Amino acid sequence: MPHQDLIVSWLHTIVEATANVAFALSGLLAGVRKRLDMVGLCVVMGLAAFGGGTLRDVLLDRRPFFWVDHPAWLWVLIAAGVGAIFVLRSSHFEFTERAIQWPDALGLGLFAASGTQLALAQDMPSIVAVLMGVVSATFGGILRDVVCNDIPTALRDRRPYAVCAFVGGWVYVLAMQLAWTQGAAFLLAAGTATGLRAWALLSGYSLPGGQTAASGD
Amino acid sequence: MPHQDLIVSWLHTIVEATANVAFALSGLLAGVRKRLDMVGLCVVMGLAAFGGGTLRDVLLDRRPFFWVDHPAWLWVLIAAGVGAIFVLRSSHFEFTERAIQWPDALGLGLFAASGTQLALAQDMPSIVAVLMGVVSATFGGILRDVVCNDIPTALRDRRPYAVCAFVGGWVYVLAMQLAWTQGAAFLLAAGTATGLRAWALLSGYSLPGGQTAASGD
Amino acid sequence: MPHQDLIVSWLHTIVEATANVAFALSGLLAGVRKRLDMVGLCVVMGLAAFGGGTLRDVLLDRRPFFWVDHPAWLWVLIAAGVGAIFVLRSSHFEFTERAIQWPDALGLGLFAASGTQLALAQDMPSIVAVLMGVVSATFGGILRDVVCNDIPTALRDRRPYAVCAFVGGWVYVLAMQLAWTQGAAFLLAAGTATGLRAWALLSGYSLPGGQTAASGD
Numbered sequence: 104m105p106h107q108d109l110i111v112s113w114l115h116t117i118v119e120a121t122a123n124v125a126f127a128l129s130g131l132l133a134g135v136r137k138r139l140d141m142v143g144l145c146v147v148m149g150l151a152a153f154g155g156g157t158l159r160d161v162l163l164d165r166r167p168f169f170w171v172d173h174p175a176w177l178w179v180l181i182a183a184g185v186g187a188i189f190v191l192r193s194s195h196f197e198f199t200e201r202a203i204q205w206p207d208a209l210g211l212g213l214f215a216a217s218g219t220q221l222a223l224a225q226d227m228p229s230i231v232a233v234l235m236g237v238v239s240a241t242f243g244g245i246l247r248d249v250v251c252n253d254i255p256t257a258l259r260d261r262r263p264y265a266v267c268a269f270v271g272g273w274v275y276v277l278a279m280q281l282a283w284t285q286g287a288a289f290l291l292a293a294g295t296a297t298g299l300r301a302w303a304l305l306s307g308y309s310l311p312g313g314q315t316a317a318s319g320d
Numbered sequence: 321m322p323h324q325d326l327i328v329s330w331l332h333t334i335v336e337a338t339a340n341v342a343f344a345l346s347g348l349l350a351g352v353r354k355r356l357d358m359v360g361l362c363v364v365m366g367l368a369a370f371g372g373g374t375l376r377d378v379l380l381d382r383r384p385f386f387w388v389d390h391p392a393w394l395w396v397l398i399a400a401g402v403g404a405i406f407v408l409r410s411s412h413f414e415f416t417e418r419a420i421q422w423p424d425a426l427g428l429g430l431f432a433a434s435g436t437q438l439a440l441a442q443d444m445p446s447i448v449a450v451l452m453g454v455v456s457a458t459f460g461g462i463l464r465d466v467v468c469n470d471i472p473t474a475l476r477d478r479r480p481y482a483v484c485a486f487v488g489g490w491v492y493v494l495a496m497q498l499a500w501t502q503g504a505a506f507l508l509a510a511g512t513a514t515g516l517r518a519w520a521l522l523s524g525y526s527l528p529g530g531q532t533a534a535s536g537d
Numbered sequence: 538m539p540h541q542d543l544i545v546s547w548l549h550t551i552v553e554a555t556a557n558v559a560f561a562l563s564g565l566l567a568g569v570r571k572r573l574d575m576v577g578l579c580v581v582m583g584l585a586a587f588g589g590g591t592l593r594d595v596l597l598d599r600r601p602f603f604w605v606d607h608p609a610w611l612w613v614l615i616a617a618g619v620g621a622i623f624v625l626r627s628s629h630f631e632f633t634e635r636a637i638q639w640p641d642a643l644g645l646g647l648f649a650a651s652g653t654q655l656a657l658a659q660d661m662p663s664i665v666a667v668l669m670g671v672v673s674a675t676f677g678g679i680l681r682d683v684v685c686n687d688i689p690t691a692l693r694d695r696r697p698y699a700v701c702a703f704v705g706g707w708v709y710v711l712a713m714q715l716a717w718t719q720g721a722a723f724l725l726a727a728g729t730a731t732g733l734r735a736w737a738l739l740s741g742y743s744l745p746g747g748q749t750a751a752s753g754d
Contacts, residue, residue, distance in 0.1 A: 134692075140744055142699040143692030146679075157596075162374075164383060166598060174662040188745055228391040245363075245467070250679070252688045254469045258351075258360030265359040310357055311405055379591075381600055445608040462580075462684070471686045475568075475577030482576040527574055528622055 108286045115213070118293075122210025125203045127152040127180055130247050131187055132200060137251045145184035147247050152180065155243035159218050159235050163225055204304055212297030214240035215268035216289045219275045233272030240268040240296075261310045263303040271296025325503045332430070335510075339427025342420045344369040344397055347464050348404055349417060354468045362401035364464055369397065372460035376435050376452050380442055421521055429514030431457035432485035433506045436492045450489030457485040457513075478527045480520040488513025542720045549647070552727075556644025559637045561586040561614055564681045565621055566634060571685045579618035581681050586614065589677035593652050593669050597659055638738055646731030648674035649702035650723045653709045667706030674702040674730075695744045697737040705730025 130151030134144040153170050160168055170176055218239030222232035241257050241264065248255035257264050274295045278288035302308070347368030351361040370387050377385055387393055435456030439449035458474050458481065465472035474481050491512045495505035519525070564585030568578040587604050594602055604610055652673030656666035675691050675698065682689035691698050708729045712722035736742070 137688055137693070139688070139693045140695040140746065142744070143689075146692055146699075161378060161595060162385070164381075164598075168596070171661060171665050174664045177664050177668065227388060230391045230394050231388050234394065249467060249469075250683060250689065250692070252469065252683075252686065254354055254356070255360075255467065258363055258467070259354070259356045261357040265363075310359070312357065378595060379602070381598075444605060447608045447611050448605050451611065466684060466686075469686065471571055471573070472577070472684065475580055475684070476571070476573045478574040482580075527576070529574065 107284065110286075114290075118209050118213050121206040122213050123152050123176060125206035125210055126243055127183065128199060128203045129207065129244065131183065131191075132196065133247055133251050133253075134184075135187065135191060135196075139251075141185050141188050144187055145181050147250060148180045148184055149177075150250060151243045151247040152176075153243065154246040155214060155239045155241060156218075158242045158246075159221070159239045162238070163222060163227075163235065165221065165225075205301070208297045208300040208304065211240050211264065211268055211300050212271055212293035212295070215271040215296040216275055216293040219272040219292065220285065220289060223276070223279065229273075229276045233269060233276060236272035236275070237265050237268045241265045261312055263299065263308065263310060266310065267296045267299040267303065270299055324501065327503075331507075335426050335430050338423045339430050340369050340393060342423035342427055343460055344400065345416060345420045346424065346461065348400065348408075349413065350464055350468050350470075351401075352404065352408060352413075356468075358402050358405050361404055362398050364467060365397045365401055366394075367467060368460045368464040369393075370460065371463040372431060372456045372458060373435075375459045375463075376438070376456045379455070380439060380444075380452065382438065382442075422518070425514050425517040425521065428457050428481065428485055428517050429488055429510035429512070432488040432513040433492055433510040436489040436509065437502065437506060440493070440496065446490075446493045450486060450493060453489035453492070454482050454485045458482045478529055480516065480525065480527060483527065484513045484516040484520065487516055541718065544720075548724075552643050552647050555640045556647050557586050557610060559640035559644055560677055561617065562633060562637045563641065563678065565617065565625075566630065567681055567685050567687075568618075569621065569625060569630075573685075575619050575622050578621055579615050581684060582614045582618055583611075584684060585677045585681040586610070587677065588680040589648060589673045589675060590652075592676045592680075593655070593673045596672070597656060597661075597669065599655065639735070642731050642734040642738065645674045645698065645702055645734050646705055646727035646729070649705040649730040650709055650727040653706040653726065654719065654723060657710070657713065663707075663710045667703060667710060670706035670709070671699050671702045675699045695746055697733065697742065697744060700744065701730045701733040701737065704733055 127148040130148035131144055133151070134147040137143075139147060149170075153168070153176075156169050160166065215236040218236035219232045222235035223229075227235065244257050245255040248257075271292045275288050275292035278291055279285075283291075344365040347365035348361055350368070351364040354360075356364060366387075370385070370393075373386050377383065432453040435453035436449045439452035440446075444452065461474050462472040465474075488509045492505050492509035495508055496502070500508075561582040564582035565578055567585070568581040571577075573581060583604075587602070587610075591602050591604075594600065649670040652670035653666045656669035657663075661669065678691050679689040682691075705726045709722050709726035712725055713719070717725075
């Protein structure tokens with residue numbers, strides 16, 4: 104394996120673990136807010152962490168799923184869901200919510216790049232490949248919110264999230280058309296999506312809204 | 321291609337485009353009502369337009385999906401979702417809602433017939449084939465409403481919608497058993513479903529309800 | 538077929554029919570509570586009865602689905618959904634709800650054991666196989682509640698349900714590793730899950746809750 108790809112592979116493992124934990128924690132917080140029991144916490148954590156990638160794989164007809172290849176993660180989720188019942192205190196909430204924003208942004212970049220890459224490897228059209236990246240990055244959160252009986256945050260809060268994944272996906276497509284290596288394209292795409300999200304978090308930027316339209320309800 | 325099939329194919333393309341636009345607009349209206357942002361509008365339009373057909377294809381294990389074969393539609397949805405933020409006014413709502421009822425009825429007939437046809441081509445039992453037509457025609461709207469955190473309209477408003485698709489599907493099955501050509505069966509089935517829906521819209525017919533049962537809540 | 542397997546197969550058919558009816562009735566009650574129309578009742582009954590097994594089969598990439606192999610069940614559901622509009626009275630509710638608890642517990646055991654068995658037959662890791670059993674047993678009810686716009690009961694009521702399926706699945710895995718026959722492992726696993734559920738129903742046992750955590754909302 105070339106040196107650059109080795110670094111990418113190593114970084115990938117670290118970032119993937121960080122992102123899975125961040126996504127799962129977002130599910131845990133949502134579940135506790137809705138007073139779910141330990142089964143509910145495990146299910147919502149699993150949907151938040153693996154729902155997006157699994158939906159992408161079902162659409163692309165890919166097997167095995169991530170959690171079949173790495174079943175140890177399922178034990179981590181179960182332990183976290185059961186443990187949370189005993190150790191989670193309300194005083195942990197605000198801190199946890201702010202702390203997971205950054206690993207969550209890493210996950211956004213990682214899933215956007217890897218979803219696009221996997222779809223391009225199946226010769227999907229560029230726009231479909233980019234949307235597979237967006238699905239990987241966002242549908243875990245969407246499924247989490249649907250099961251918790253909320254309108255999904257990602258669809259209404261006007262904070263750029265799916266949009267960052269969308270831009271990152273196009274960076275990957277462009278870099279591949281410029282004949283970059285997969286590793287370099289992956290790093291640039293993931294970095295762009297994560298960087299955009301970090302900038303949005305720091306600046307408090309909101310997407311243009313449909314105020315007038317919304318008042319037509 | 322025989323003359324009749326050519327007409328069918330040409331009609332099919334026109335009706336399909338009309339139906340996709342009507343289904344997507346129903347998603348747009350639902351999303352604006354729920355004050356979704358531009359990402360939310362695109363997702364809900366996509367679910368409303370392609371959710372039913374995609375679910376049918378996942379169940380039948382068919383690939384490629386419609387939106388992979390015709391990726392230009394994805395650009396149309398994105399443009400509509402983003403543009404709606406800037407141009408949609410509340411005064412457009414009532415008119416749009418009434419205007420899309422008729423292309424929506426065309427889509428109902430088209431999806432009912434094509435879903436039944438695709439499932440029969442895989443040697444599914446008749447009742448399963450008919451239900452695949454119903455799934456194609458109705459689950460886009462059901463997914464749209466679930467993501468918008470409503471009980472799906474199609475499941476509670478007692479206006480015949482799924483029922484029209486069901487009847488249209490059986491017309492297709494019957495016509496094929498009478499050895500009609502696929503094109504003729506398709507036209508008759510789609511026409512029956514669309515006609516029934518148009519009649520229901522014009523007459524205001526409601527399915528028999530469970531008033532007594534409902535009062536047991 | 539050896540004698541023991543013949544008994545298992547015969548029991549399986551009986552228990553399966555009983556369980557499907559119980560699962561479908563749970564959907565019927567939920568749908569009537571939400572004042573769904575006859576289409577809605579049929580859809581929610583179908584999701585409750587077949588949603589879990591179908592999701593498992595989509596994840597495991599198995600075909601044909603149960604309801605494709607046994608399409609007569611679809612007619613039963615449609616007849617029940619349409620008939621319920623005319624015959625169901627509120628006075629039937631409490632009795633039905635209590636009466637279906639026991640066949641529902643049979644279904645829990647059956648689906649837990651068969652989901653685990655089907656996944657192990659595809660060489661899935663043990664934890665994945667057990668979770669496929671849990672998905673089979675619980676996701677029908679979860680989909681039913683999501684479509685009815687409720688937070689799923691199975692995720693919040695602290696009554697052991699998914700947990701019983703989880704234990705039953707591990708009993709199957711263990712029995713297979715001890716080189717039991719499939720039939721014996723199936724009987725013991727399904728019996729364990731059903732027995733645990735029956736005990737939970739009789740004793741009123743609740744899983745430990747996150748009272749403190751929940752008050753942090």
